[in-house]
Amino acid sequence: MNQTGSSSFKRALAEGSGSPHPDEDVLAAFAEAALLPAERETVLTHLSYCAECRDVLGLASSGAEEPREMRPFLLGREERRAWHVVIPWLTAAAAILVVSSAVVLQRLKTPTQNPVVATRRMEERPVQPTPLQRPQPMKQKHEGRPAEQSPDASAPPMILSPSVAAGTAASQGKGPEPPTELARRSKESQRMGAETPASVSAFANTTTSHALAAASAASVTRPHWRINEQGQPERAFGQGTWHPVLPSDGARMEVLAVFGGQVWVGGEKSQVFRSYDDGTSWRLVPLPEKPGSAHTIAHIRFESAQEITIESADGTTWTSTDSGESWK
């Protein structure tokens, strides 16, 4: 494999692994689980060190039309026989699982406090999707939110954060168009360049394409969140300064929640906004009217990426089971 042009940082990582770069044949076989166990372990060890090979593997995987064939269809005769032995045990295990699931579901029917990602009003307290808390986002995908990226006429109007709206209006004479997430993060990264730690800069220099560079920069400049004393949500990158991200219309925001790649804020007048691009653009979440005076949103809870519950200070609740597309 041609490895010319790698940065010294990447070379250092690759040298740390003590193994040569696998060729394209081996990488392809690794992705298809076609290597022998010992070979696979060697390649995995190399990949865990070598960002360059991970880039190639990732790009090659992105070019695949469909997931590869299921492993059982590739098994040899002896392995298939082994499966015949295992299947009765798997059936028994499945039966036990069904019974225990029924018991758990029965227990869940009793009213309990919702456990997941309930974010209350925070005074000057930054909120961020920390990496060690991150692995809930089963539905988080970089590529897949067509509805958000190409809004149709029926969708709620998109609200740009003040800084982006000002910049767009100044540079173009036409209507605001939200920048893509990668482009925006890349710009933010450049703006924040002076504050980037040396070690992180070295990492940022290791990327191999513009998109990969932007993605790496994004990892360096993840946003931090808070609600200030005036009830405005604010965002900061790294150790940078805090900037308001939502135009103020007099309603104080009371609660801010980060779930996977989404940011939700809620507050007075039953107002709830959500953003899929780290606060660059916002959409008003259309909550159906419910009896009572103007509600103040106090809690936003995620049972999963699909099941969301919003609760006001007076106990009124709205629930969605389709990622916030519809509410009841």
Next chain:
Amino acid sequence: MLPHASLAADVSQGTTELREAIGRRFGESGAKRYGITREMFRGYVRAVVNRYGADFNQTDMIALVRSLRIEELILARACSAGHESAWDAFLARYRAEMHRAAMQIAKDEAAGRELADGLYAELYGLPNQDGRRVSKLDYYMGRGSLAGWLRTVLAQRHVDRCRSNARDVSLDEQLEAGVAFAARPENAEPATDDCVVKAASQTLAELNSEERFLLASYYLDQRTLATIGRQLGVHESTVSRKLERVTAAVRKRIRERMLSSGMDGRRCDEILKELDVRDLPIDVARNIGQENKVETF
């Protein structure tokens, strides 16, 4: 020298079992279609065993022979030899797929077409110094599918091209484009306790290869669970579970280390609640990339 041209004597003198294993695959290879004789076939397969399995024991060599994508390997060799019907089969099966994958990789139609056409020319073969046509297909060894190999070659080329283009951008152009260059940090105050940094650093260095791969792919490379799942040959939900397990273990280890360094339990929890390892003044990539020098847990 091309990989299949180096037929070493050691493998060619393999045991009867190995020779039988190679012979058994002849029937399913479709070699006869392209006029490839049994002896030529043995040569191709031995070249693969020589390249990848020279250090293997006999059992692993046989397993290697059994695992080869033999029909695709023979198709590649037949194309490389200029067999017309082999090229017809190759184009029918892979050309559209190759262009589609190239566009997906380049994320641009024109660049994708250029990428695919460039590779196609090399697959057909470019004359070497002796005037002999050398096909890129000679380097396909049948370890994975031919389609997967083509995608990986395209990905490697795209990465190389992006890297060389990045090197071509002049400083003036970067300044014109408004690139801000990082200044030397002045009096950077250590925002985090030393023992937190040390605990995180040691814990990351202890990870095994799969754990390192998962964390690096997800947090450093920002790959999706689905992509990582495809790379590891598992479902994305499995990747999610493993990531959860690894991150929980990492947090636990960091907490244990902070406790053992004399930190109060409540303080540990407060720090861990807001801890983002990437914000610490440690080189996470390097720590993940370190050799595992301490015992794993």
